[in-house]
Amino acid sequence: MSSYDATVPALLQILGSLTGILNKAEAHCSAKKIAPEVMLGARLYPDMLPFSKQVQLVSDFAAKGCARLTHSEVPSMPDTEKSFEELRQRLAKTIDHVKAFKPAQFEGAGTRDVTFPAGPDRTMTLKGQAYLNNFVFPNFYFHATTAYDILRHNGVEIGKRDFLGVN
Template sequence: MSFYDAVVPAYLQMLNSLIGLLTKAEAHCAARKIDPGVMLGSRLFPDMLPLSKQIQLASDFAAKGCARLTHSELPSMPDTEKTFEELKQRLAKTIDYVKSFKPEQFAGAEAKDVTFPAGPDRTMTLKGQQFFSAVSLPNFYFHATTAHGIMRHNGVEIGKRDFLGAN
């Protein structure tokens, strides 16, 4: 299996499932006459980030992960989304961006140095494989899982199959 095959499909599967989860959360709000802003601002605990930010961060880890692994220019996506539709559009743009990468761009990426922010005033450098498996992918799944948890906690009828999305 190529490094491309390990990276790109993992991001795409979850980005697509997040669109499906948001669609169900939006329908849940409409059916129960819940202000969508309440759902998008929901958190699992007061010191955690809200649903909207969890989606934005999942999007960032996928897009910036691919960019860093291929030494491409980092995409700029300001966190301005305030509605379900805007968040779904952001995910769709991220999917298009991730799909734009070609397998040859990942050739040798697992052994190349990847430098990334590791706090407000420092950076860290890891080999591509270590960056992907210890930083990018775990953070991506953390934010996707937290988004699922927030929606489920707020009564959206979703489960594991919705989280995994269509294979």
């Protein structure tokens, strides 16, 4: 399997499903008379990041991960979203960004050195395959799952099929 085939479809599946989950969360807020900012700021635990930041990080790991694997320009995406609509727009931009990558750009990506930030004053370098499997995917799925969990914990009626985007 090519690096492109292992990366792009998996990222697009969850980015798409997260868009659908956002729609259900917004409808839930409307139906239950919950202020959207309450759901957007919801956390599983006080020291965890809020729902909106979880979505932003999913977006970051998808877009920046592809860029670094292909040695392309890493996009800058300020975290300014304050509504469901703004988060949907961010996901749409991320989906467009990921879709724009071509299989040829990923040729040799598994053995390329990828240098990336690993904290405020530190970088790491891994081979592309290790970067994808040990950094991009775990972080991408962690934040997607945490976003899902926050909504489910707050009563949004979503399930595994919503997370997988197979409804």
